[in-house]
Amino acid sequence: MAREITGMVERRGMGLWLTHLLMIAGVLVIFFPIWLAFVASTVTQPEIVKPPMPLWPGDRFVENYTAALFSGVNVPVLTMLANSMVMAIGIAVGKIIISLLSAFAIVYFRFPGRNIFFWLIFLTLMLPVEVRIVPTYQVIAGFGMLNSYSGLIFPLIASATATFLFRQFFLTIPDELAEAARVDGARPMRFFWDILLPMSRTNIAALFVILFIYGWNQYLWPLLITTDPSMNTIVMGIKQMFPSGDDVADWPVIMATSILAMVPPVVVVISMQKLFIRGLVDSEK
């Protein structure tokens, strides 16, 4: 069998071993805290507190995870996972729909103030959630959307980044395609639905992954607007589990919750990895 050459430079002997050694060491350093969290979620409370912390999983896996999922500390983790899921999917899907439509409008229609609108959208890139958090809170509170999914999702749904990305993608599509569709008799929305949407699918997938994780990891906003524990999302929920004052922390359950919080983003990334990379790398034309 022919030897495979994978890089510009063929590595052999010591070089190969050294690079792999470094890589493995790097992975271990990054992975170690996660491993510790996993170990901690499978042992009992006294075992964690007792100085040399165990490095190998214990036998309490089922008990700890059942406890976390169904009773938790304040709320069952299952509820928080569901809340996070609704918020992350809501934000990702909402952002994609809105930015697809606004990019479509900006690229394919000539209307007064088109450029102004584009630059307004573009300007919001400079305003992260944290900057506008107080006025946004005021508005959401005024609408009575505290402690609701709509309150969690809507303020985060407009996305300059995604609009900009789709705009750039639409600009690479040859004009003739739109003209051919026009000659074929497609009205604008038909063109959008039949031609643009299928052509954007890899970009949509890539964005979905990014936006899902963005939504999932939201911390500050849910912390502000959800006071009812049943509306807690998991990322903020972990923090809420930490004891205040003299309470005793139930570390195994907290660690089990942390591990559980990591699972959905990992599943999304892995299951959409192929589409994700294609979306970032090639431009299908």
Add this chain to the structure above:
Amino acid sequence: MATVDLDNIKKRFGTTEVIKGVSVNVQDGEFVVIVGPSGCGKSTLLRMVAGLETISEGELRINGRRANDLEPMDRDIAMVFQNYALYPHMSVAQNMGYGLKIAGLPKPEIAAKVAEAARLLQLTELLDRKPKQLSGGQRQRVAMGRAIVREPSVFLFDEPLSNLDAKLRVQMRLEIKELQSKLGITSLYVTHDQVEAMTMADRMIVMNAGVAEQIGTPLDVYERPETLFAAQFIGSPSMNVIKAEGREGGLHVGEMVLPNPTGVEGPVMLGLRPEHLVPDPEGPIEMQVLLAEPLGANTLLHGKLASGTGFTASLPGVHRVMAGEGALRLTIEARNMHLFDSETGRRLG
């Protein structure tokens, strides 16, 4: 089946006028080629007929009905684009059937029409492929198929062959012409390639800078070019144009004296096609040969006249003339001499 009438069509972008009033009546089933150099407005003219550009002034009638303000889909036209503009995510069959699908035809009917068009274009084997998996010529055929299935009254072609290699271009040229005469559909075809124009057109429109310089059959344009531009644009290698003066004794070009077929007086532009020149030791034209290009069937001789004007002759067969070998004497029949007004460039006589 339809006629297309352009009545003093104009197009302005802002204050620049790019089409300065073109009028032509295209007969039912006629194949009209619009030819001209890039930037002459030929594509814009076609796109106005298609409805992709608005018409600034004048009237467009398709089948006698005013079409200025109709949407492309309501004009009963089909268009083939330069880069084919196939929908990349659809199969060949879906590409061809898309217009029918929008028109709301039932699926079996669409499939039947697509199959029929595919048979006509030898695409049957490829119906399930994506455009990406096709060669240039095949994509071109799919684009044709997409136009055919809709059974439009007018075909519009926007430089459909310019992305193909030379050999394929010749083949597709024949196929398109054959198909068009078989279907008998009125066609407007834009190209910058004069060979395409000559071979395909029933009539051609020679355009330059937004003006139709001449409208006529290819041979008309070749034999009786109305303007200097048309004379030089059609024909390869292009016509020699030299300054001459009608005086006593004939047409004077420097020292040379040529017969004056129309008896014109004063300064004129004289056009001589390279292929009409015949070697003749007694001939009135004398050129210095600087370069010979043997093409096999004929030989192009490039050189200059005594006055320094560049001059080209195309002689049949192989002539092993060495460059710089000296003077070559040529003659030309009087009926092959074209005279143009030296100021307006219009044909004289």
